[in-house]
Amino acid sequence: MERKPTVTIIDVAQRAGVSPGTVSNALTGKRPVSPETRERIFRAITELGYQPNLVARSLVNRSSKTIGVVAFGLEFYGPSRTLVGIEQQAADLGYSLLLDLLHRPDSKDVEAVLDELIARRVDGIIWAVHEVGDNRSWINERRLHSLPPVIFLTMEPRPGASIVSTDNRTGARLATQHLIDIGRRNIGIICGPSSWWEVRERLAGWSGALGAAGLESSPPLIIEANWTARSGEDAIKTLLERRPNIDAVFACNDQMALGALRYCHANGRRVPDDLSIVGFDNTPESAYFWPALTTVRQHLAELGRVAVNELHRQIERRGQSKYPVPPVSRVLQPELIVRESSGAKPE
């Protein structure tokens, strides 16, 4: 097994007639190097085709300029969009991304994933797994203290944890209020699995808006589905069987709204004339559903960018002071996108 000799900073130093330390200074710019030396060094670098070794640098710096991202459900629009935002901001700030996927949101492999991130000495972690069931039970002050800074996406506030999330409750309230405003009075909701925190928040937003308007928000108007279009189709069927007089449905994502639309087409319910439908997420396709879907827009990429910025801030500050960085929370506001499926006149 032959090995082509790698060219190191030492070779460069020799060729340029200086010491390795000086080459390092020229490369990192952390200390001044005279123009002539600098010039000689860079000539040597190109002549030798030197490629710096970030692994070695990480070892001595004890920092890898890497952010670990733990995510779930990347094949869906929301998570993948957020990941794009994370990557953009990370790249802008000079970090690389180490990606770890959980295969179930309530996976028990959490410890293994954390150990790997620690072993690789990531500078910080973005936890982009939705809060489902007790999949956050591992979080406690002691465990967090043993980790680099962590930013959690979309989770219930918890002492000691930094969180960035969308205001799901407000989003659902906007959607529901819109339905009320256009005159709907019997408004059902198709939820995702109630083990998801986001779902409980949206449910609260829905019932809050209804309650404030003096309208009913009882269990028969609520049905749980599993985020897929298929489950949305089944759900609206059940809902309409239970309450044939329902005149509007708020679906907790666009896919389920699509399933609901399909059910209505197949069963002669006109949307929006007989029934208004509103979704959540504003997937790019939703504007081209038939009818075009009224929905709630989350700023997904922004969510990722904000998380990285906050993480960066915490990484820097932890390096400077020995006191723990106080956690912060940021909440992003969603907005209502009115299209055809709700029946309002598009302005």
Next chain:
Amino acid sequence: MERKPTVTIIDVAQRAGVSPGTVSNALTGKRPVSPETRERIFRAITELGYQPNLVARSLVNRSSKTIGVVAFGLEFYGPSRTLVGIEQQAADLGYSLLLDLLHRPDSKDVEAVLDELIARRVDGIIWAVHEVGDNRSWINERRLHSLPPVIFLTMEPRPGASIVSTDNRTGARLATQHLIDIGRRNIGIICGPSSWWEVRERLAGWSGALGAAGLESSPPLIIEANWTARSGEDAIKTLLERRPNIDAVFACNDQMALGALRYCHANGRRVPDDLSIVGFDNTPESAYFWPALTTVRQHLAELGRVAVNELHRQIERRGQSKYPVPPVSRVLQPELIVRESSGAKPE
């Protein structure tokens, strides 16, 4: 700036009363360690809360057990699905993923990205950026030789390059043949940007099938769009204005097919009675379009898994022999999914 002393393999060794080398042996299992010693070592590890440092290990091993993934368009279904496949297989084989995103498929930052991957000493690279324009012009034997093994996704065969891709031409032929089989005779195509290699392949498949059946495949039947639903809507409009007698359209992805469906709804063209529509990709939503979309399924996650397997093979082999590993190509076959929008009886 205080520094909590990190516990190293040396501390473990001291506590267990052995040398660091032995601890390493116990940890990696590369050399035998007697049961008693082993036991003592692991006790010391848990007592001290030792966490191995993969950075140091990478430095001496000259291998980081990391795969660099360069991707584009993660917010779309295809790329993100493929990434999931990549991650799964990589995790199974013990690799971590370093993710780099290009913000445009024809980005010129290629060299910077490659330099970073080299600097971080990834063991291999998966190039998951679609072939667009001349964005692969950097590929040549000399450059490839200076890199760790690379697997390219979805690109035109090139000497010296290992490639994994879907057989786009066959996919388009399947779709078109299906339209012919159900009696359509004037079949248009909505392409993505013709700078994309995949698009040219699909176009070739479409015209091949038509030619074989003695049907027309002239330029007026071809229109270029940009993958979005909106562009699909515009495209079919133009197509129908040019050729009002068109009775079928093959759209190069499901989003554009959705736009086409919407146009038909809005303009009183019945699908599939007046016009058949077929898409490409089999996005999860496509089964819930109205009417449900006939489409071509790509095995996207499988694509990613196959790529990682092949990359792994090449990494291993390069380590063993000094001769360059011969490149290989793998082509995955897509399949036709018949639903309602084409008008065939679902079997």
Next chain:
DNA sequence: GAATCTGCTTAAAACGTTTTAAGTTGCGTC
């Protein structure tokens, strides 16, 4: 009972950087 073998164990030398503390210049001051 010497020689050989087997199975662990170890000291020391990498791996490729950065950083620390100690020079070394040359230059202006008093």
Next chain:
DNA sequence: GACGCAACTTAAAACGTTTTAAGCAGATTC
């Protein structure tokens, strides 16, 4: 002409592992 200073440079010591080559028991062989 000694001194202090500014501006670079440098030798050597980390950083936390793995690996190499040698060493050391005890068992086996002749």
